[in-house]
Amino acid sequence: MGYSSPMTGMSSCMSSMRLESTMSSMGYSNLGPVTSLGGRPGEPGPGEPVSPNSLQRRGGEKPYRRSYTHAKPPYSYISLITMAIQNCPAKMLTLSEIYQFIMDLFPFYRQNQQRWQNSIRHSLSFNDCFVKVPRTPDKPGKGSFWTLHPESGNMFENGCYLRRQKRFKDEKKEQQRTTTKSTSPHPADAKKEGHGPHVHDKEHLGMLSSMHPKVEDPMTLLSHAAAGVGADLCGLPQQLQHHHQQPQHHQQPQHHQLQQHHQPQDDMAAVMAARHPNLLPDYQLKQEYAATSHPFSITRLLPAESKADFYGKPPDLKLQYDMAQYGYNPHASLGPADSYYHYHHSSPSTTAL
């Protein structure tokens, strides 16, 4: 599996999704391409957003300069989850952290949370590309960690975060499903097996362990593997795996502890080089991805500060403006004062740009 730029296949993807005209001229909306992805036509999304038609077309002037802050982002839940995980230093997040990431980044998902969060949970469970990592006894808390399957490959190698080219299927899980279907006719039996550390998870850890024999802590293993191997999972260069600063009310000491065990840069480079000898050099990737200005580009979703850190230059003001037009919050990861807190303590007129 070679590395493929998420941007190189974008045009064909966009064409296939019939998004070119809509995206380029008026930004995405909850109508058209987004709802056509799935769900039910005419059924409003989580935010019950006002139809763009009600906002424009009357008078016919400046139909393109308006706020789509509460329009449904053109990303599937799978890609949103992937973004969240990829954007975290430890490459694994709890469910609530995934929720928070999405809400921080997309105002649309701050409403009707029950609906889309159920879908998120369903996506995590249903898709083999997401792997549940049990908490260790020394890290008690609610819920497990979720990470990306190291063999899930580049699900979005066509650069389109709306729809994967092909659903990733874990052969072992698939086999388990078929065997449990055939051997245990009672769904309750299968449910019993589903609790506690999965056999699959253990195998997963074993696989990661073999890739990182020097590291013994399973959580550190995942941190290693996800950082290096997972970096190409979605066609994202490792440079984009920047530190997603958690809101201050979300303390994640384990993330920082994990990172102290190794030198991520060296590790990632080594693993990537070993697994993907044909990868572009770092600086080349940097230029390629820094140059992209596509509204679906993952780089546009990243906090401006991180991008500035990453590329070693100040954030692009125009880019920030564009992101604002699309409803992305470039400061989403700064903390409560700038994201979730701000949203809930300001009037709709101020949250809309």
Add this chain to the structure above:
DNA sequence: ACCTGTTTAGTGCATA
């Protein structure tokens, strides 16, 4: 009680 996770079912859209 609430959250988390699993599973099933139904629907619409895109693609081969």
Add this chain to the structure above:
DNA sequence: TATGCACTAAACAGGT
């Protein structure tokens, strides 16, 4: 047209 993917709803069970 068949198939696969994505979205939504809902039921259920276990954990905190």
